[in-house]
Amino acid sequence: MYSRFSRGRITVNRQATSTLVLLAVLKQRLHRRRKPQRYQYLAGLLQNESLSAGQLDRLRQRMFDDIVHFATNHCDFYQRRHAGIMLPTSGIDITVLPVLEKADVRRHRDAMRDRDLASDAYRLGHTGGSTGKPLSFYYNDDKTERMRAGMMRSYRWCGWEPGEKILNFWGARQDIETGLKRRYKEFIAAERTLAAWEFSERELAAWAGLIRSWRPVLLQGYASILDELARHVLRRRLKLPPIKGVYSTAEILHDGQRETIESAFGCHVFNQYGSREVPNIALECRYGGLHVFSDTVWLESQADGRLLLTSLTDRVMPFIRYANGDTGRLKDGDCPCGSPFPLMEMGLCRANDIIHTPDGRRFYPSWFIHLLDGQTSITQFQFEQTADDGISLRLVTTGPLRAEDARGLKKRLRDELDMRLEITRVAEIPRPASGKHRFVIGRSSG
Numbered sequence: 343m344y345s346r347f348s349r350g351r352i353t354v355n356r357q358a359t360s361t362l363v364l365l366a367v368l369k370q371r372l373h374r375r376r377k378p379q380r381y382q383y384l385a386g387l388l389q390n391e392s393l394s395a396g397q398l399d400r401l402r403q404r405m406f407d408d409i410v411h412f413a414t415n416h417c418d419f420y421q422r423r424h425a426g427i428m429l430p431t432s433g434i435d436i437t438v439l440p441v442l443e444k445a446d447v448r449r450h451r452d453a454m455r456d457r458d459l460a461s462d463a464y465r466l467g468h469t470g471g472s473t474g475k476p477l478s479f480y481y482n483d484d485k486t487e488r489m490r491a492g493m494m495r496s497y498r499w500c501g502w503e504p505g506e507k508i509l510n511f512w513g514a515r516q517d518i519e520t521g522l523k524r525r526y527k528e529f530i531a532a533e534r535t536l537a538a539w540e541f542s543e544r545e546l547a548a549w550a551g552l553i554r555s556w557r558p559v560l561l562q563g564y565a566s567i568l569d570e571l572a573r574h575v576l577r578r579r580l581k582l583p584p585i586k587g588v589y590s591t592a593e594i595l596h597d598g599q600r601e602t603i604e605s606a607f608g609c610h611v612f613n614q615y616g617s618r619e620v621p622n623i624a625l626e627c628r629y630g631g632l633h634v635f636s637d638t639v640w641l642e643s644q645a646d647g648r649l650l651l652t653s654l655t656d657r658v659m660p661f662i663r664y665a666n667g668d669t670g671r672l673k674d675g676d677c678p679c680g681s682p683f684p685l686m687e688m689g690l691c692r693a694n695d696i697i698h699t700p701d702g703r704r705f706y707p708s709w710f711i712h713l714l715d716g717q718t719s720i721t722q723f724q725f726e727q728t729a730d731d732g733i734s735l736r737l738v739t740t741g742p743l744r745a746e747d748a749r750g751l752k753k754r755l756r757d758e759l760d761m762r763l764e765i766t767r768v769a770e771i772p773r774p775a776s777g778k779h780r781f782v783i784g785r786s787s788g
C-alpha cells in the first residue's frame with residue numbers, strides 16, 4: 343500500500359518536473375527567437391574567454407583602432423579633436439588621444455553622436471552618475487543588446503544557464519516597465535524585476551517569499567538592498583531554495599555586507615562594475631579577482647588613480663578615454679581562476695550613505711541620484727540630511743533650476759519621505775579631505 347502510494351506521488355512529481363523542463367525549454371526558444379542578436383553577441387563573448395591574454399590584447403587593439411577611426415570619420419566632436427593627431431591605420435597608441443572629461447560629454451553630447459544616424463535610430467538615456475554629476479547620453483537597441491549579452495556572460499561565472507530564473511532588485515524607477523508587456527517579457531526571459539527603491543519589513547518578507555515560491559537561481563541588485571534582504575533572511579532563519587550566485591551592482595559592496603549576503607543565500611557574491619554609459623566594465627570571480635572585460639572596454643588607470651574608459655563597441659556615441667569619475671588601478675599578475683581578463687581594483691569613491699525618514703524607513707543614495715535624472719543643467723549635487731525631517735540639496739548648475747522642477751522635487755520628498763527639502767544653488771561643493779565627493783550624506787555619519 344505504501345509503495346503504491348509513493349509510486350503515485352513520484353509519477354505526479356515526474357510529470358510536474360517534465361512539464362517544468364519543457365516549459366523552460368520553450369521559454370528559452372521564444373527568448374532566443376525574440377533576441378537573436380543578443381545570443382549571437384553572447385556566443386562571441388564566451389569564445390573570447392578561451393583566448394590567451396596576448397590574444398585578448400591584440401583583439402582589444404584591433405577593436406580600439408576601429409572605434410577611433412569610426413569616431414573620427416562619423417562624429418564632429420572627434421573629427422575636430424583628432425584633427426592634429428597622426429592616426430595610423432592600426433596600432434594606435436591610446437595615450438596620444440586626449441582624455442574625455444564629463445564636462446566634455448555634457449558640452450558636446452550632440453557632436454559626439456554618429457552624424458549619419460537617422461533621428462529615429464537612437465534615444466537619449468540618463469545616468470545619475472556614481473560621483474554625483476548627472477549625465478545624458480545617446481544609445482540604441484544594439485548597445486542594449488550588447489549590454490545584455492555582456493550581463494549574460496557575467497551570469498555564467500556563477501554557473502547560471504540561459505533560461506534559468508533571475509530576480510532583480512532595482513533601485514531605479516525609470517528602468518521598471520509595467521503592465522502585460524512587461525509580464526510577457528519577464529515570462530520568456532525568466533527574469534523578474536522588483537521595485538526596490540524604498541522598502542520596509544513587509545516588502546522584505548514578500549521578497550523572501552517570492553524567492554521561496556518562484557525559485558530564482560540568481561539574485562541581482564544594489565549591495566545595500568541585498569544586504570537588507572540577507573539580514574531579514576538570517577533574522578527569520580528562513581530556508582531558501584538553492585541559489586547559484588548573487589550579483590551586486592551599482593554601489594560599493596562592503597566586506598560586512600558580503601559576509602551577510604553569502605551566509606544568508608549560501609552562495610558566492612559576484613561584485614560587478616559597470617555604468618549605464620559604459621556597461622560591463624569588470625566582474626569579480628570566485629577567487630575575488632576583479633577582471634576587466636577587455637573585449638568590451640579598454641580600461642586605463644592613471645597615476646592619480648582616475649580611471650579612463652574606452653568602450654570598444656559603442657558606435658552611437660563613442661566614449662574614448664572617458665574619465666567617469668571613479669578611481670582604481672590595474673593590477674599585474676594572474677588569477678587562480680585562469681581567466682585571461684586583466685585584474686583591477688576599485689577605489690572607494692563610490693561610497694554612499696543612507697537617509698533615515700521620520701517614520702523609520704531608510705532610503706538609499708540610488709533613490710536620490712535618480713530623482714535628478716534628466717536634469718541636464720545640474721553639473722553637481724549633494725543631498726544632506728540636516729534634521730529628522732529635513733534634507734538640504736546643494737546644486738551646482740549651468741543655469742537656474744526651473745521653478746516647476748524645484749516644486750516637483752519638494753513634492754516627491756514630502757509625499758514619499760514625509761520630509762522637507764531645501765534647495766540651494768552654490769558655486770561649488772567642497773570636497774572632503776579624502777578627495778572623494780559624496781552625493782548623499784546621512785545624518786549618522788555627520
Ligand SMILES: [Zn+2]
Nearest residue numbers: 627631677679
Ligand atoms: Zn579570477
